[in-house]
Amino acid sequence: MTRNTTLMAMGALAAAAVLNMMATGTAMAQQVRNCGPRELVVNRLADRYGETRQSMGLGANNAVLEVFASDESGTWTVTVTSPEGMTCLIASGQAFEELVEALPAKGNDA
Incomplete structure (x- = not known):
């Protein structure tokens, strides 16, 4: 893998992790409201x-x-x-x- 490909893959994984945390936080917030x-x-x-x-x-x-x-x-x-x-x-x-x-x-x- 080239350096750019590795950086892009790491960026995609980081973005996925952030989206997952946001979705989990939203689900937890909805659960608290319910x-x-x-x-x-x-x-x-x-x-x-x-x-x-x-x-x-x-x-x-x-x-x-x-x-x-x-x-x-x-x-x-x-x-x-x-x-x-x-x-x-x-x-x-x-x-x-x-x-x-x-x-x-x-x-x-x-």
Whole structure:
């Protein structure tokens, strides 16, 4: 490799590293903005979207996963709350439907 080619390659790697740090910083900043005290998050989901808790479960490290939805508008939000009470929005969308499906018969892969 010539000196110029090596310098260009090093410059490209440095630029890629900076872009990666910027993207990671942006993702981390967005994550921080999408989290808050549970009471505040639940109140906003109720006030802005009419969503109430539809289901919940216990996840890894005692985190609580909850699904909030509005029967009226069909909007839904999935949250995870840490044991310390910090709630983060994980996903949201529209066209929520409550389903209760029977388990398939034993021995049936479907």
